[in-house]
Amino acid sequence: MTAPEERAVHVQKRPRRRLWLILGGLVGVLIVLGGGGFLVGTALEEQDTFCASCHTPSEVTYFNRAYMALDQPAETTVDLATAHYRAAQASRTVFKCIDCHRGDAGLSHRVTALALGAYDAVVFFAGRDDPTIEKHKTKTGWLANAACTTCHGETLLYLDGINNHFHSYLPAARVALERGGTLRISDAVRESGREGARVNSSGESPFTLKTIDGVVPIQCSDCHQPHKAQPESATSYFMAKDLRIATCVDCHIAAKQGPQSVRELSGEEGEGD
Helix, strand or coil: CCHHHHHHHHHHHHHHHHHHHHHHHHHHHHHHHHHHHHHHHHHHCCCHHHHHHCCCHHHHHHHHHHHHHHHCCCCCCCCHHHHHHHHHHHCCCCCCCHHHHCCCCCHHHHHHHHHHHHHHHHHHHCCCCCCCCCCCCCCCHHHHHHHHHHHCHHHHCEECHHHCHHHHCCHHHHHHHHCCCCCEECHHHHHHCCCCCCCCCCCCCCCCCCCCCCCCCCCHHHHECCCCCCHHHHHHCCECHHHHHHHHHHHHHHHCCCCCCHHHHCCCCCCCC
């Protein structure tokens, strides 16, 4: 290769190297900005006042409900979310909006929660927010459901036959067990030998968790609605009877066993025949 040709090769390499350095620098800047934004957003979402400041009317209503309840402990608890604030106050701990809305607190759920918060902010500033106060179905209901099962895994892992099958048969119970949860057996089940509770020759009791295979389209909030104002249902974990029965039927249909209609579940099948 002649000297002019070698110089031409070097001239071509320098712009390419410079381009890669520029691209690498831009990627580095984006990583720093993204990481910084994640940390700032994570810190801000820990404050209920920040969440309520740029959210829609429903969030502001829920915020006011909760903090008014904390200031007036003698008043009736109006919804499940407020009950969590009251319970935290009684145990001298702190409860925040994000505790339910961050999912299982894993990285993917945290990123999803931050993205959802950014979307809500855009909707608010664009003036396109939904003024409906109590929304019973949301696209990201699974996120709050993950938070429920993370904190209430002991409820899912309590084997008490028919008395708790609506919790222990859910696929979420299997997830709770795989996360290190402990299976608890009621005295009634232990004594009756149900749920696989037969003592083997080694003296061990092989209690097993039986869950519904496949995808079950049931969320905790289908029965226990967190922001639905229904103080008369406080003693039944804020469940509306009609919604609970409909959810039972949905679960039975998914499991392909048990009552397959509301009429059958409520014992109305065959009446008047």
